[in-house]
Amino acid sequence: MTGMIYIGDEVLERRLPALTAGQKNFVLTDSNVYALYPEFFGKYFADTEIFVLPAGEEYKNFQSLYEILSAITKAGLHRTSRLFAVGGGVVGDIGGLAAALYMRGISCVQIPTTLLAQVDSSVGGKTAVDLGGVKNVVGAFYQPREVLIAPMFLKTLPAREIKCGLGEIVKYAALSGEIFDILETRDGALTDLRFLMTLIEACVRHKARVVEADEKETGERKSLNVGHTTGHAIELSSGLSHGECVLYGTWLETKAAIGAGICERDYGERLLRILKRALLEAPASPFDFSKLADCLDKAKSDKKNTDDGKIKTAVAKAKNEWTSFALPFDEYVTAIVKASEGL
Numbered sequence: 007m008t009g010m011i012y013i014g015d016e017v018l019e020r021r022l023p024a025l026t027a028g029q030k031n032f033v034l035t036d037s038n039v040y041a042l043y044p045e046f047f048g049k050y051f052a053d054t055e056i057f058v059l060p061a062g063e064e065y066k067n068f069q070s071l072y073e074i075l076s077a078i079t080k081a082g083l084h085r086t087s088r089l090f091a092v093g094g095g096v097v098g099d100i101g102g103l104a105a106a107l108y109m110r111g112i113s114c115v116q117i118p119t120t121l122l123a124q125v126d127s128s129v130g131g132k133t134a135v136d137l138g139g140v141k142n143v144v145g146a147f148y149q150p151r152e153v154l155i156a157p158m159f160l161k162t163l164p165a166r167e168i169k170c171g172l173g174e175i176v177k178y179a180a181l182s183g184e185i186f187d188i189l190e191t192r193d194g195a196l197t198d199l200r201f202l203m204t205l206i207e208a209c210v211r212h213k214a215r216v217v218e219a220d221e222k223e224t225g226e227r228k229s230l231n232v233g234h235t236t237g238h239a240i241e242l243s244s245g246l247s248h249g250e251c252v253l254y255g256t257w258l259e260t261k262a263a264i265g266a267g268i269c270e271r272d273y274g275e276r277l278l279r280i281l282k283r284a285l286l287e288a289p290a291s292p293f294d295f296s297k298l299a300d301c302l303d304k305a306k307s308d309k310k311n312t313d314d315g316k317i318k319t320a321v322a323k324a325k326n327e328w329t330s331f332a333l334p335f336d337e338y339v340t341a342i343v344k345a346s347e348g349l
Contacts, residue, residue: 008129008130008131008149008214008217008218008221009131009149009150009151009152009153010151010152010153011129011152011153011155011210011214012152012153012154012155013155013157013206013207013210014155014156014157015156015157015158017154017155017156018046018050018117018154018156021152021154022050022154023050025088025090025115025151025152026050026051026054026088026090029084029086029087029088029113030081030082030083030084030086030087030088031051031054031055031087031088031089031090032054032055032057032077032078032081032083032087032088032089032090033047033051033054033055033056033057033089033090033092034056034057034059034074034089034090034091034092034093034097034100034101034104035047035056035057035058035059035091035092035093035097036058036059036060036061036065036093036094036096036097037058037059037060037061038061038093039061039092039093039094039097039119039159040056040058042162043119043159047092051090054090055077055081057073057074057077057078059074059093059096059097059100061096062096063096063136063248065096065100066096066099066100066134066135066136067135067136067137068135068137068144070100070135071100071103071104071107071135074100074101074104075104075107075108078104078108079108083108083109083112084109084112085109085111085112086112086113087112087113088112088113088114088115088151089101089104089105089108089112089113089114089115090114090115090117091105091114091115091116091117091150092117092119093117093118093119093120093123094118094119094120094122094123094127094167095118095120095122095123095126095127095128095248098116098118098123098127098128098133099127099132099133099134099135099142099145100133100134100135101114101116101133102114102116102131102132102133102148102150103133103134103135103145103146103148105133105148105150106133106146106148107146111148113151114148114150114151115150115151115152115153115154116128116150116152116153116154117153117154117156118153118155118159119159119160120159120160120163120167120170120171121160121163121167121168121170121171121172121175121199121202121203121206122167122170122171122173122174122248122249124155124157124159124160124171124206124210125171125174125175125178125205125206125209125210126174126177126178126209126213127174128150128153128155129153129210129213129214129217130149130213130214130217130221130227130230131147131148131149131150131217131221132145132147133145133146133147133148134146139242139304139307140242140307140308140309141238141241141242142309143307143309147221147222147223149221155206155210157203157206160199160203161199163199165197165288166247166250166291167247167249168197168199168202168288169197169247169249169250169253169288169290170247170248170249170250171202171249172196172197172202172249172253172284172288173233173237173248173249173250173251173252173253173256173284174209174249174252175189175202175205175209176189176252176253176256176280176281176284177230177232177233177234177252177256178205178208178209178212178213179277179280180232180233180256180260180277180321180322180328181212181229181230181232181322181326181328182208182212182326183325183326184208184212185205185208185209185212186276186277186280186325188205188208189280190276190279190280193279193280193283193287194283194287196283196284196287196288197287197288213230216229216230228310228320228330229320229328230320231310231319231320232256232259232319232320232321232322232328233252233253233254233255233256233257233259234252234255234310234320235255235259235305235308235310235311235317235318235319235320236254236255236258236259236302236305236319236342237251237252237253237254237255237256238251238255238304238305238308239255239301239302239303239304239305239308240254240255240293240298240301242301242304243297243300243301243304244293244301246290246291246293247291250290250291251290253281253284253285253290254285254290254293254349256281257278257281257282257285257345257349258342258345258346258349259319259321259331259342259345260274260277260278260281260321260322261274261278261345262321262331262341262342262344262345263319263321263322263323263331264278265341265344265345266331266341268321268323268329268331269321269322269323269324270323270324273322273324273325274322277322285349295346295349298342298343298346299339299343302338302339302342302343305317305335305338306335315334315335316332316333316334316335316338317332317333317334317335317338318330318331318332319331319332
């Protein structure tokens with residue numbers, strides 16, 4: 007079951023005093039957030055051990071996890087203690103995993119500070135680190151006690167981080183007719199942070215509903231992997247950000263699904279128009295599509311794949327509908343490379 011989720015700048019003042027009282031606490035954040043918000047940390051965590059992780063996906067690894075757990079142990083935390091993960095997806099993922107592992111599980115509160123984390127990764131209890139060039143391959147399902155989503159943190163986001171969040175928002179448009187309709191009618195506002203902030207609650211509600219129905223990803227939760235199989239393969243090979251690669255992945259997988267007759271054509275082409283606009287309005291960093299076939303080899307290691315060696319994706323089927331789409335590797339590469347024409 008998901009923990010309580012609160013949205014609004016007032017939730018910090020309303021919830022943190024009670025959440026920090028009565029037990030030993032530990033804060034995990036990254037170097038960017040720690041430098042940007044000294045007053046926040048001074049106000050709510052003045053007497054708390056704070057571990058500052060260097061910013062970047064490359065630090066979401068076993069060495070960082072070891073250092074965090076060592077610091078937690080040295081700080082003398084107990085089973086009744088609480089970890090606060092204040093940051094983007096990397097901090098939330100590795101912080102949640104540290105909380106899950108320490109003394110077989112201590113309380114965790116997620117305070118996401120990026121658009122991507124606020125609309126997606128802070129909700130649902132997926133925690134993980136990367137290993138051997140494979141994203142999120144070692145982790146656990148571990149629900150936070152609470153998620154405090156304060157849009158005020160987004161005011162300092164660089165343009166690339168806004169783009170990352172847009173990648174996940176467009177993923178939700180592929181799954182939710184409500185979000186699809188909003189983006190289709192406001193496709194000229196896809197770089198407007200104020201507009202994107204209005205979509206946080208709709209994205210969180212959709213994800214929370216899916217997770218409540220399927221916490222361990224045995225059925226409906228697989229829908230949330232739209233764009234991620236191909237997106238992860240590109241991410242691991244290109245160094246582009248996660249959200250940028252989800253935009254590319256959703257475009258490529260949707261176009262391949264239309265070509266295979268899996269995705270209803272009219273709806274799929276309308277979704278592609280939203281994706282195209284997102285890629286134009288918030289252009290992803292350059293990617294050399296002549297190397298796409300080589301990048302897709304990384305898809306073989308994706309944890310969503312089937313035991314028979316097929317590459318498994320989740321794709322939009324029609325408005326408010328999704329389906330699984332699995333292909334043998336060679337056919338998958340052919341379909342995705344063909345789909346890249348015109349990007």
